[in-house]
Amino acid sequence: AQSVAQPEDQVNVAEGNPLTVKCTYSVSGNPYLFWYVQYPNRGLQFLLKYITGDNLVKGSYGFEAEFNKSQTSFHLKKPSALVSDSALYFCAVRDRGRLSFNKFYFGSGTKLNVKP
Amino acid sequence: DTAVSQTPKYLVTQMGNDKSIKCEQNLGHDTMYWYKQDSKKFLKIMFSYNNKELIINETVPNRFSPKSPDKAHLNLHINSLELGDSAVYFCASSQDGLAGVVETQYFGPGTRLLVL
Numbered sequence: 001a002q003s004v005a006q007p008e009d010q011v012n013v014a015e016g017n018p019l020t021v022k023c024t025y026s027v028s029g030n031p032y033l034f035w036y037v038q039y040p041n042r043g044l045q046f047l048l049k050y051i052t053g054d055n056l057v058k059g060s061y062g063f064e065a066e067f068n069k070s071q072t073s074f075h076l077k078k079p080s081a082l083v084s085d086s087a088l089y090f091c092a093v094r095d096r097g098r099l100s101f102n103k104f105y106f107g108s109g110t111k112l113n114v115k116p
Numbered sequence: 117d118t119a120v121s122q123t124p125k126y127l128v129t130q131m132g133n134d135k136s137i138k139c140e141q142n143l144g145h146d147t148m149y150w151y152k153q154d155s156k157k158f159l160k161i162m163f164s165y166n167n168k169e170l171i172i173n174e175t176v177p178n179r180f181s182p183k184s185p186d187k188a189h190l191n192l193h194i195n196s197l198e199l200g201d202s203a204v205y206f207c208a209s210s211q212d213g214l215a216g217v218v219e220t221q222y223f224g225p226g227t228r229l230l231v232l
Contacts, residue, residue: 034220043120043206043223044159088157103172104221106159 003027004093006107013081014115021076021110023091033074034092034104035065044090050074061085081114088112119143120224122207128230129197137192137227139207147171147212148190149221150182153204165190166212197231204228 003026013019025031032051036044048059055067065076076089091107120141129135141148149172150162164172165184179195194201207224 036223038157041226043225044208046220046222049220090159103161103164109157109159 004091004105004107006089006091006110008110009108010111010113012113012115015083016080019078019081019085019112019114021089021091021112023074023076023107025072025074025091025093027093027095029095030069031093031095033065033067034094035059035063035074035076036090036092036106038088038090038109040087047076047089081112083114083116086112086114120207120209120222122205122224122227124227125225126228126230128232130232131197131199133197134193134195135197135229136194137205137207137229139190139192139224141188141207141209141222141224143209143211143222145209145211145219145222146187147210148184148187149208149210150190150192151206151208151223153206153226155203159206163190163192199231202229202231 005024007022011021034049035047037047038044047063048057048065050057050067058064063076063078065074067074088109088111090109092104094104123138127135147166149164151159152162153159162174162176163182167187168184181193184190204226206226208221210219210221
């Protein structure tokens with residue numbers, strides 16, 4: 001069964017410091033991987049996705065994520081955090097089967113707090 | 117220019133009532149989804165329609181009935197509301213690739229349902 005784990009409920013980082021939000025997955029075969037961000041009282045916004053190719057994926061707002069097949073991880077990173085990055089971040093996975101019909105499995109979310 | 121819109125944004129109702137939430141997307145997508153986000157922010161898919169056909173139907177009480185009058189609309193009707201139905205319900209859409217193309221899902225702003 002497919003599953004996504006975000007081991008940290010909350011990540012605290014000072015503005016200007018690098019940030020990492022962790023995500024590991026468990027799926028059969030090679031998955032498609034996504035990161036979404038949710039600001040308070042808003043819907044989820046797409047940040048980036050890994051389909052194939054280069055393991056380092058660059059996305060919106062300066063975020064990037066690295067796909068590591070051996071560790072089954074897809075950690076979200078940013079070199080220099082901004083206070084405005086404070087939000088809830090979700091990792092999601094979709095398997096590659098044709099019959100999956102874009103069915104996403106979401107992690108439990110990680111709250112990122114960036115302090116000035 | 118709202119891509120995925122939901123109405124209402126807030127819904128407060130009594131136990132036992134029947135209510136509907138509407139969703140519309142103007143992205144030209146052919147697949148739409150309903151997700152439920154509980155108080156712990158855990159996000160889980162409920163239903164998905166592709167070209168007005170139900171393709172994902174997770175383990176959801178049959179009090180919940182989705183209806184898709186056309187590709188751009190997916191409504192969610194809930195009968196006999198219960199306290200445990202209180203949550204945020206998100207609609208999403210994507211241009212689903214039945215040929216294996218992986219498309220991003222775009223989310224609406226959410227409907228906050230509170231059952232008293």
